[in-house]
Amino acid sequence: MTARAPLPWPGDPADGEDTPPVSDLPDEGPLRERLAAAVAAADAPDVVFAVSRHGRRTLHCGGTGTPPDVPREDLRYEIGSATKAFTALLLARLVRRGELTGGEPAAVCLEPGRPPGPHPVTLAHLITHTSGLPALPPDFLVRALPAWRTNPYARYSAARVTDAFLRHRPRHRPGTRWHYSNFGVSVLGHAVAAATGTAWEDLLTEHVLRPFGLSGTALRAEDVKTDAVGHRRDGRTPVPAFDAGGFQAAGAVRATPHDLLTFLEAHLDPSGSPAAGALRAVRVPVLRRGLGHRHVHTVGWFRHPTDGGPMYFHGGATLGQQAFLGFRPDTGTALAALCTRRFRARDPFVAAAYAFLAEG
Numbered sequence: 001m002t003a004r005a006p007l008p009w010p011g012d013p014a015d016g017e018d019t020p021p022v023s024d025l026p027d028e029g030p031l032r033e034r035l036a037a038a039v040a041a042a043d044a045p046d047v048v049f050a051v052s053r054h055g056r057r058t059l060h061c062g063g064t065g066t067p068p069d070v071p072r073e074d075l076r077y078e079i080g081s082a083t084k085a086f087t088a089l090l091l092a093r094l095v096r097r098g099e100l101t102g103g104e105p106a107a108v109c110l111e112p113g114r115p116p117g118p119h120p121v122t123l124a125h126l127i128t129h130t131s132g133l134p135a136l137p138p139d140f141l142v143r144a145l146p147a148w149r150t151n152p153y154a155r156y157s158a159a160r161v162t163d164a165f166l167r168h169r170p171r172h173r174p175g176t177r178w179h180y181s182n183f184g185v186s187v188l189g190h191a192v193a194a195a196t197g198t199a200w201e202d203l204l205t206e207h208v209l210r211p212f213g214l215s216g217t218a219l220r221a222e223d224v225k226t227d228a229v230g231h232r233r234d235g236r237t238p239v240p241a242f243d244a245g246g247f248q249a250a251g252a253v254r255a256t257p258h259d260l261l262t263f264l265e266a267h268l269d270p271s272g273s274p275a276a277g278a279l280r281a282v283r284v285p286v287l288r289r290g291l292g293h294r295h296v297h298t299v300g301w302f303r304h305p306t307d308g309g310p311m312y313f314h315g316g317a318t319l320g321q322q323a324f325l326g327f328r329p330d331t332g333t334a335l336a337a338l339c340t341r342r343f344r345a346r347d348p349f350v351a352a353a354y355a356f357l358a359e360g
Helices: 028-040 080-096 106-110 123-127 141-148 158-167 180-195 200-209 257-268 276-281 346-359
Strands: 047-053 056-063 287-290 293-295 302-305 310-317 322-328 333-339
Touching: 028 302, 028 333, 028 346, 047 257, 047 346, 056 257, 080 123, 080 180, 080 200, 080 276, 080 310, 080 322, 106 123, 106 158, 106 180, 141 158, 158 180, 158 322, 180 200, 257 322, 257 333, 287 302, 310 346, 322 346
Parallel strands: none
Antiparallel strands: 047 056, 047 333, 287 293, 293 302, 302 310, 310 322, 322 333
């Protein structure tokens, strides 16, 4: 598959692409019925479907497991690859502030003085999955196999991620093909940290978590009472809390449903936000791929058409939890869907969440 090169870094969208004026709010009865049906269909120990419509929040919780001591809506859930939406916004903020351009060669960030070469992998290539890197480092499976059912990523450190990148030779010229890569976005995190001289967790806290008031968001499990417990595909066997190892930028975030709605609401209405420029930038399409270029991507979101306008979304999964984040500017709707069971064949969770957002 070919992809349009992601550079230059996206600017503000054209006039008219912001959230439309608030219309009359619909009756909540049908909304709650739809949420209840989606929660029941998920078939997981803990399920939360959290919706914001024009700033009014509605949450429905349930599940097949015994209700935890802490209400499900107050637990912190692992969002896996949906972390990349946070990473994209952080990079966009740093670019808007002039601290980075997005065009920096990642290898030079990680190893100053290293010749960039004729076709270097840039930060923009990494965040848009056009770097030419595989989904995971070539030796990941060998190192992770002893902990495959518990915490395989924890066995692959930040140093191993960066070393694997510096040794790797992409099969394709960066910027020419799209291939989803946890490896690439993880390298991005380490390259940005090296370029700014600031730890990744500190960067995320300073530029995303603190400005948006996301006090219920973290990069690792901290409290057994408030961190949701994941389960295997059977929905009964618990699994350890996810440890992202050296892949923090690609999948480490865990957050409460309310924090996730706050994050998504900021994307719906950037006006007045200290990160308004970055929030608008991550909605701008940067590449198209597939037959007829029907698949559209922004810096941090998958972008699909609906009858009323585009919807933006990103899914994620760990060894015991799943997440789906999305928003639709045309309807003023944001959705954070979460469940505590590992993905399985013909899983209904993501399909139900996607349909909920797509149907308005």
